[in-house]
Amino acid sequence: MLIDKMLTKDRVLICLLISSHVYFVLGSGSFNVALNKPTWQSSTYRSGVSSRAVDGNTNQRWYGNSCTETNNNKAREWLCVDLKQSFDISSMKIFNRIDGGTNNIKGFEVRLSSTGNCDEGGFISATACYKDHTSTGQSIYTIDRCNQPSVPSLSARFVFVSIKRQYLYICELQIFTGLGSFNVALNKPTWQSSTLGDSSNAVDGNTNQDWYGGSCTITNNKKAREWLCVDLKQSFDISSMKIFNMASCCTDEMKGFEIRLSFTGHCDEAGFTSATPCYQDQAQKGQYVYTIERCNQPPVLSLSARYVFVSVQRQYLHICELQIFAGP
Known part of the structure; x- marks a missing residue:
């Protein structure tokens, strides 16, 4: 499976050096x-x-x-x-x-x-x-x-x-x-497929779930899939994610959302298309807060990625905060 290529094994140190640039460093929880x-x-x-x-x-x-x-x-x-x-x-x-x-x-x-x-x-x-x-x-x-x-x-x-x-x-x-897990998405660069509300609201540290709290993103609903992407700036072993949905209205628009991960590419349409699906929501109703451990694949200790996409099908995408945790 494609997802197998994205898994890290035994958290072995991986260091990619090109022209003296360190692009990512993983391993031993550090x-x-x-x-x-x-x-x-x-x-x-x-x-x-x-x-x-x-x-x-x-x-x-x-x-x-x-x-x-x-x-x-x-x-x-x-x-x-x-x-x-x-x-x-x-x-x-x-x-x-x-x-x-x-x-x-x-x-x-x-x-x-x-x-x-x-x-x-x-x-x-x-x-x-x-x-x-x-x-x-x-x-x-x-x-x-x-x-x-x-x-x-x-x-x-x-x-x-x-x-x-x-x-x-x-x-x-x-x-x-190297101790504990931490939110590696906080204040990282973001993009989305279309914009009615600034994508950076999703990683500003503000978990207010009311639209008028000024911390929720929103896309249009015109594309086959509307998406939001976070560039973590280096690859991390992702242990869990937390999505704060909008609670003041339209909670069900998040139903069926999908998460995709990628090592390479960019936060753009091509990057979204080539990214590997890791989680599909199956809930009957929209939840206020989603907690997703290891993409709900229990045997998998962690998933390694730099780009994280959250998308919905032909709906407005609201995200009031996206937290992505890396750690042992």
């Missing part, structure tokens, strides 16, 4: 939750924008166009990643620049916070969790549990890396979580 998340830095020098730190490109040379760079004017220059929700952080990996300025990162500090913002105030109030004490700059730093062995994990949403009065270069910052 995920890079920093990939393509929002970033800020205390200042920006030349073309070293902060987003390069989480673009999946681990090229460690300046002309590889994947290293950040700050000025060196402040008491502490910093880079911050907003993970968009709090995660239990098990480890971090920092790819330093290797073609100049390698020693600039000596003495860097990592700070964590569950509140605030990626700004100067957030940096000041964040809690220091790690301080580098190496005598020379390293090519790659791997930091497990902030080098506090007795701490199983550290929970945070905002992660700061900073140095004292130096240019800060980071060619990639990977932040791994």
Whole structure:
């Protein structure tokens, strides 16, 4: 069956590297939750924008166009990643620049916070969790549990890396979580087959099921199948999904919905057509909240995909929140 090709076995580490780009990393319950998340830095020098730190490109040379760079004017220059929700952080990996300025990162500090913002105030109030004490700059730093062995994990949403009065270069910052399951759809890019209500409402974290709560999507009803798609930005082992249907009206329009999954393609009509069906609703009436474990295929521990489509046949598609969980 086609679905068999999408299953992961024994959660073996799979890492695809093309031209120094990391497109996805799976395995052992560990995920890079920093990939393509929002970033800020205390200042920006030349073309070293902060987003390069989480673009999946681990090229460690300046002309590889994947290293950040700050000025060196402040008491502490910093880079911050907003993970968009709090995660239990098990480890971090920092790819330093290797073609100049390698020693600039000596003495860097990592700070964590569950509140605030990626700004100067957030940096000041964040809690220091790690301080580098190496005598020379390293090519790659791997930091497990902030080098506090007795701490199983550290929970945070905002992660700061900073140095004292130096240019800060980071060619990639990977932040791994390996404990529990988490909603990997939150604030990820979305598209739908047609639009009467913004598709991004489906992943905004707001589970209000009333249309006037301003958090429900809606399509037209003119196509053979109307669909909504979430691009998770990397492949994840999906353990369960939760769909919050509109409760203020039209609940039955969700009846018979289908879920499709794909590793490749895009969130578009061709991607929808080529994606593999994994679940078909058989309920007689629309439900307020649908919880779907492993696509309701109990022998399957998880299903791996980057693109998740939810569709209905010749109906308005309403989704007030789509949560997609990955984890052990």
